[in-house]
Amino acid sequence: xxxxxxxxxxxxxxxxxxxxxxxxxxxxxxxxxxxxxxxxxxxxxxxxxxxxxxxxxxxxxxxxxxxxxxxxxxxxxxxxxxxxxxxxxxxxxxxxxxxxxxxxxxxxxxxxxxxxxxxxxxxxxxxxxxxxxxxxxxxxxxxxxxxxxxxxxxxxxxxxxxxxxxxxxxxxxxxxxxxxxxxxxxxxxxxxxxxxxxxxxxxxxxxxxxxxxxxxxxxxxxxxxxxxxxxxxxxxxxxxxxxxxxxxxxxxxxxxxxxxxxxxxxxxxxxxxxxxxxxxxxxxxxxxxxxx
Amino acid sequence: xxxxxxxxxxxxxxxxxxxxxxxxxxxxxxxxxxxxxxxxxxxxxxxxxxxxxxxxxxxxxxxxxxxxxxxxxxxxxxxxxxxxxxxxxxxxxxxxxxxxxxxxxxxxxxxxxxxxxxxxxxxxxxxxxxxxxxxxxxxxxxxxxxxxxxxxxxxxxxxxxxxxxxxxxxxxxxxxxxxxxxxxxxxxxxxxxxxxxxxxxxxxxxxxxxxxxxxxxxxxxxxxxxxxxxxxxxxxxxxxxxxxxxxxxxxxxxxxxxxxxxxxxxxxxxxxxxxxxxxxxxxxxxxxxxxxxxxxxxxxxxxxxxxxxxxxxxxxxxxxxxxxxxxxxxxxxxxxxxxxxxxxxxxxxxxxxxxxxxxxxxxxxxxxxxxxxxxxxxxxxxxxxxxxxxxxxxxxxxxxxxxxxxxxxxxxxxxxxxxxx
Numbered sequence: 001x002x003x004x005x006x007x008x009x010x011x012x013x014x015x016x017x018x019x020x021x022x023x024x025x026x027x028x029x030x031x032x033x034x035x036x037x038x039x040x041x042x043x044x045x046x047x048x049x050x051x052x053x054x055x056x057x058x059x060x061x062x063x064x065x066x067x068x069x070x071x072x073x074x075x076x077x078x079x080x081x082x083x084x085x086x087x088x089x090x091x092x093x094x095x096x097x098x099x100x101x102x103x104x105x106x107x108x109x110x111x112x113x114x115x116x117x118x119x120x121x122x123x124x125x126x127x128x129x130x131x132x133x134x135x136x137x138x139x140x141x142x143x144x145x146x147x148x149x150x151x152x153x154x155x156x157x158x159x160x161x162x163x164x165x166x167x168x169x170x171x172x173x174x175x176x177x178x179x180x181x182x183x184x185x186x187x188x189x190x191x192x193x194x195x196x197x198x199x200x201x202x203x204x205x206x207x208x209x210x211x212x213x214x215x216x217x218x219x220x221x222x223x224x225x226x227x228x229x230x231x232x233x234x235x236x237x238x239x240x241x242x243x244x245x246x247x248x249x250x251x252x253x254x255x256x257x258x259x260x261x262x263x264x265x266x267x268x269x270x271x272x273x274x275x276x277x278x279x280x281x282x283x284x285x286x287x288x289x290x291x292x
Numbered sequence: 293x294x295x296x297x298x299x300x301x302x303x304x305x306x307x308x309x310x311x312x313x314x315x316x317x318x319x320x321x322x323x324x325x326x327x328x329x330x331x332x333x334x335x336x337x338x339x340x341x342x343x344x345x346x347x348x349x350x351x352x353x354x355x356x357x358x359x360x361x362x363x364x365x366x367x368x369x370x371x372x373x374x375x376x377x378x379x380x381x382x383x384x385x386x387x388x389x390x391x392x393x394x395x396x397x398x399x400x401x402x403x404x405x406x407x408x409x410x411x412x413x414x415x416x417x418x419x420x421x422x423x424x425x426x427x428x429x430x431x432x433x434x435x436x437x438x439x440x441x442x443x444x445x446x447x448x449x450x451x452x453x454x455x456x457x458x459x460x461x462x463x464x465x466x467x468x469x470x471x472x473x474x475x476x477x478x479x480x481x482x483x484x485x486x487x488x489x490x491x492x493x494x495x496x497x498x499x500x501x502x503x504x505x506x507x508x509x510x511x512x513x514x515x516x517x518x519x520x521x522x523x524x525x526x527x528x529x530x531x532x533x534x535x536x537x538x539x540x541x542x543x544x545x546x547x548x549x550x551x552x553x554x555x556x557x558x559x560x561x562x563x564x565x566x567x568x569x570x571x572x573x574x575x576x577x578x579x580x581x582x583x584x585x586x587x588x589x590x591x592x593x594x595x596x597x598x599x600x601x602x603x604x605x606x607x608x609x610x611x612x613x614x615x616x617x618x619x620x621x622x623x624x625x626x627x628x629x630x631x632x633x634x635x636x637x638x639x640x641x642x643x644x645x646x647x648x649x650x651x652x653x654x655x656x657x658x659x660x661x662x663x664x665x666x667x668x669x670x671x672x673x674x675x676x677x678x679x680x681x682x683x684x685x686x687x688x689x690x691x692x693x694x695x696x697x698x699x700x701x702x703x704x705x706x707x708x709x710x711x712x713x
Contacts, residue, residue, distance in 0.1 A: 038712070042381055042403045062705075127537045149540045149690065237679060240540060241687035241698075258378055258399035259674050261712050 034266035041260045053267035063268065065243055066250045067275065069230075073159060073246065074223035074279065080163050081219040082212055085170035090204065092171070093178050103175075107168035114165070118232025121161050122148065125233075148233060151243040158229040158244070165229075166222075170215050174208060181207035213287045220279040224272070227252070247272045329360040330604035332388035332611060334596075338370035339391075346627060354614045361607055363389075374675075381405055386599040388608035389615070392437060394426045395671045397597050399713070401429055401436040407598040407605060408434030409612070418617075423633035426593040426667060430509030437595035438616040439633035441624060444589045444658050444665045445560040448569065451579050453557035457482035461581045464558075468499060468586050471558070472525065475534040478557065488535045489547040489556040491685050492526050493678065495668035499587040504670050512673075512706045515699035523688050523695030530689045540686050552576070560585065562592075563629035563658040566650050582654050584661055591665035593633070629655050631662055672713075677706045 035053055039046045057063050092103045109117065124130050125147035132144040147157050181204055189199045205212070227248040230238070238245035238253075245253070247268065255265035339347060344365075351363045366387055368376050374396055380386045381400055392400070400406050409415070415424050415435060423439025447464065454461040458481040465471040465487075475487040494504060497514050500522055504514045529535055536555065551559035552572045561568070570577045596616060602608040614620065621632035622640050629651070631643055646656040669678070681702045688698035 041378055042399060042405070044403050144537065149537070237683055237686075240683065240690050240692065242680065242683040243687075253676065253679075256375075257674065257676055258374065258396065259676060259709065259713050261709075264712070 031266045031269050034262050035270050037263045039262040039266075041258065041262065049263065053264050056264065057267055057271060062242060062245065062250060063247075063271070066245045066247045067271075069155060069244060070224050070226065070247045070275070072155065073162075073226050074220050076159050077162055077166075077223040078216060078219050078279075081166050081170055082216045084163070085167050085215070086174045086205075086208065086212065088167060088171045089174035089178055090200065093175060103171075106171055109165045110168040110172075112165075114228040115232060117161065117165055118229060121157070122233055125157055149240055151239055151241075154233060154239045154244045155230075158226070158233050161229045161233070162223070162226065166219070170219070173215060174211060177208040177211035178204070209290070213283065216283055217280055220283065221276055224276050224279070247275070326606045328358045328604075328607045328610045330607050331362045331364065332602065332604050332608050333364045333366050334389045334611065334615070335366045335368060335387035335391060337368055337373050337391045340365070340367040343624075343627065346624060349623075350615050350620050353620075354611055357614075358607070358610065361611075363611060384601060386601060388599050388602040388604065389612050390597050390599065391440070391594065392597045393592075393594055394429075394437065394667075395674065397427060397436050397595070398429050398671045400597070401432050401434070402713075405600050406436040407600050407602075407609065408436060409438055409598060409609065410435035418635065419633050420635055422591055422662075422665070422667075423593055423595070426591075426671075427595055427597075429671065437597040438612050440594045440596050440616050441621060441630040442594075442633050442662060442665075443562050443592040443630050444661050445562060445585050445592075446565065446654055446658055446661070447583045447585055448551065448559050448561055448565055449581050449583065450551070450554070450557040450576070451581050453478070453482070453485050453554075457485055457557075459487075464581070464583050465586060466584070468496065471586060472529060472534070475529065476532070479532065479534050483533070486534065486536050486550075486556045487558050488529060489539060489550050489558065490535075491539055491682065491689055492522060493685070494670070494673050494681065495590060496522065498666070498668045505672055509672060510710070512703045512710065515696070515703040517696070520695035520699055523685060523698060526685075527689050527691055527695065531691060535689075540690055563651075563654045566654050580650070582650065582657060584657060588668065589661040589665040590668045591662070593667070594630075595633075629658070631659055672710060673706075674709075677709055680705055680709075 036048055036050060037046050038049050038052075088106060092099055092106065122129075126132070127144040127146070127148070129147075131147070132141070135141045135145070145153070147153050185203045185207070186199055189203050194202065225248050226246045230244055230246050230249060234244050238249055251265050251268045251272065254261050254268065334347075334351070336347065344367075347365055347367075351365060354363060355361050377386075377390070377392065377396055377400075381403070386400075386405060392406075397406060409427075410424075411434070415438070419439050420442075423442060424435055426439060427435045427437035429436070449461050449464045451461040454464070457478040459474055459477055465474050471488060478485055478487045494514070497519050498504060500518065502514050502516055502519045502522075504512060506513050526535075530539070536550070538550075547556060547559040548561055548565075550556040552569050554573065554576070559565075566580060566582060569580060596612045598605065598608045598612050616633070618632065618634040618636045621634050622637050622642075624630065625632050625637070625640075626642060631637075632640070637643070643659040644656055646653050673681075684693075684698040684702040687693045688695045693701075
């Protein structure tokens with residue numbers, strides 16, 4: 001008896017395919033289409049403007065600033081969030097009494113809302129915030145450190161927030177990977193006289209190399225798409241002069257409100273897509289080369 | 293992992309990022325009836341539950357006058373109202389009668405989504421000219437809303453801080469330049485107190501007599517030497533410590549909040565401001581004096597517009613006229629410190645009478661001010677442009693750029709945004 005017709009697999013795949021087409025493929029194609037138009041939120045006549053949005057983008061100082069901020073964000077977050085969580089995971093991997101407390105403590109920032117965390121950091125870093133007040137009382141400073149009003153300090157503050165909030169998440173990813181690193185290799189290395197640092201570099205790191213690659217991809221994509229940290233720390237204004245905006249903030253700014261410019265915002269989205277691809281391709285190439 | 297897989301993964305990720313939905317708001321006036329009949333919807337902005345009884349009374353009066361009609365009240369929360377209206381407009385679901393301030397009405401009028409209510413209707417017989425003018429826009433012929441109620445700002449001063457810091461609360465600053473002078477006096481006597489607490493914005497340029505936009509409404513022109521000098525004056529004031537450092541911070545909550553917290557000695561606010569300050573900080577009771585706005589008082593107009601897609605346009609227009617008629621506006625004005633936009637309301641002695649209470653004084657002052665009040669922010673200057681200007685002025689006030697450079701940059705960008713509207 002024939003139990004399966006030729007179309008059965010297609011029927012099973014259909015819901016997922018429909019989902020993909022409606023929520024991924026179509027918005028993507030539509031974004032690309034809109035990037036060549038002057039589409040507005042309220043509709044009206046939509047004209048094809050060719051490459052105008054893209055040429056405008058090339059001459060837009062705000063885009064250059066946002067791109068630079070996003071790249072700096074990624075360049076700093078990538079090594080920190082790839083290496084620090086691994087070290088943290090190695091520290092809390094051991095089955096010691098009370099170690100669960102530390103694992104939980106390191107993970108708490110991950111489950112805290114980005115908005116709440118952002119607000120707390122704003123209060124900490126404000127001119128009259130805890131850090132400046134403390135430093136003043138200790139006579140370390142006479143004038144408040146402009147954490148939230150200086151372009152670079154603001155960017156560094158946001159990066160610190162991202163790193164602090166992301167550590168616990170990637171630590172958990174590494175903890176899962178560390179469970180698969182063979183214990184006998186560690187024992188053999190120890191018998192050969194390798195110390196803790198040497199065993200970490202020659203056994204642990206190669207054992208979690210695939211996970212490190214995954215984490216670096218996730219971190220680079222997340223860093224290039226950064227929004228909430230910068231948005232909250234700058235009160236949505238992108239810092240003095242808007243010099244601390246990321247690309248996503250710029251897209252949000254152009255796409256929002258009655259006067260939103262969907263065409264330009266879509267062109268910026270395409271730029272973000274391309275920019276996001278670059279580190280992924282570079283990392284993938286590096287990974288391939290090291291695998292050979 | 294292969295590059296092809298990676299690329300696919302990246303594509304999926306970016307796709308999720310780039311959600312773009314664009315509703316095509318086509319203009320099809322589907323009005324079908326000239327008779328005042330049928331069911332319409334009235335959308336208000338954060339008026340319930342405080343004014344539910346009043347609104348229901350207005351609706352009941354209308355349905356009694358026009359049998360066969362019904363009005364459904366739809367009140368939207370205060371936050372995100374523009375986003376809500378935008379969503380309604382782009383999905384062709386604008387309510388029949390909508391509470392829209394002029395800056396929200398402008399883009400809808402440009403897209404022919406609102407009815408020109410001046411057709412066959414001499415609005416100047418009923419409403420004050422300032423209210424009508426607020427709903428006339430450059431480049432679109434017509435009037436796109438009935439003025440509903442008006443308001444303005446007064447200045448509030450902390451009497452105790454004035455006294456402690458060598459100032460006289462009976463003669464507070466009457467102009468922006470006097471504000472600078474008295475801020476210097478306060479700083480000299482009380483280094484931890486502040487009289488000034490906000491950066492300049494478009495309204496300050498208008499107050500100083502600087503032209504904001506060209507006559508044809510196509511170019512911003514306020515990057516003048518005079519405007520730059522004003523920004524530089526704020527920069528000097530900031531450097532000398534006349535303004536609190538928090539005016540540049542992301543968590544700057546506005547001068548009203550700082551005033552309520554007792555951190556600054558001056559704020560602006562509507563006629564109900566005093567009650568709000570005393571409610572939020574009872575220690576301010578008896579410590580606040582009120583005066584007229586600096587230089588030129590601002591005029592704030594709220595109005596109701598009629599959707600061009602209403603199924604019952606005659607009913608919607610009739611209701612918009614009903615809710616904004618003198619009787620209904622006067623009743624509303626008696627409930628809350630706002631002022632009617634109807635000409636005949638001037639004869640209602642309630643609004644101009646100083647009953648001896650601080651609130652009564654504030655109401656009478658504000659009502660008197662309305663004669664000279666002007667719209668200080670042209671409606672072409674939308675919130676994104678204001679944000680952009682604020683960013684540039686922050687740079688200048690901080691001392692990172694000259695006032696002229698900041699204004700030149702802001703105007704260039706704002707003109708680009710204006711050309712895309």
